[in-house]
Amino acid sequence: SFKDGTGSLNVVESGEDLPFEIHRIYYIYGVEQFASRGAHAHRNLRQLIIAISGRFTVDLTDGVNSESHTLQSPDVGLLLPPGLWRDLHSFTSDGICLVLASHHFDEADYIREYPAFLNWTLTV
Ligand code: TYD
Secondary structure: OEEEOOEEEOOOOEOOOEOOOOOEEEEEEOOOOOOEEEEEEEOOOOEEEEEEEOOEEEEEEOOOOEEEEEEOOOOOEEEEOOOOEEEEEOOOOOOEEEEEEOOOOOHHHEEOOHHHHHHHHOOO
16 A cells, blocks of 8 residues: 555555455445345455445355445455355445455355355365
């Protein structure tokens, strides 16, 4: 993070700041106040999530333990290993969720049903 009198600049470099190579970037924005995103887990995907603007909350569970993180600073990243169910909610109207991902899009990597996720956690 580099800040001077004119503003701030933040850098994320594969292999330096992240334990994976970045193969995909996407961003989620314009989320309605009471809407939820996510509601899935990934089998292999690793991600870094940043609130590049505004604020939103990320609820995480591995099926046993749960955490909730409110992201609201562009110089903070939430590193998600594989195997976590996530729900993103409480977006402010200016909320933008930037995601740096370790792999290209692959629907087969998703687990979109919570009971199936719980079953999967017992197999890994
Ligand atoms: P999804 O991951 O379910 O979004 P969220 O977790 O924010 O609710 O993706 C929504 C749709 O976008 C789904 O049809 C798959 C598609 N999509 C892609 O085609 N490529 C991508 O890289 C991503 C993240 C989603």
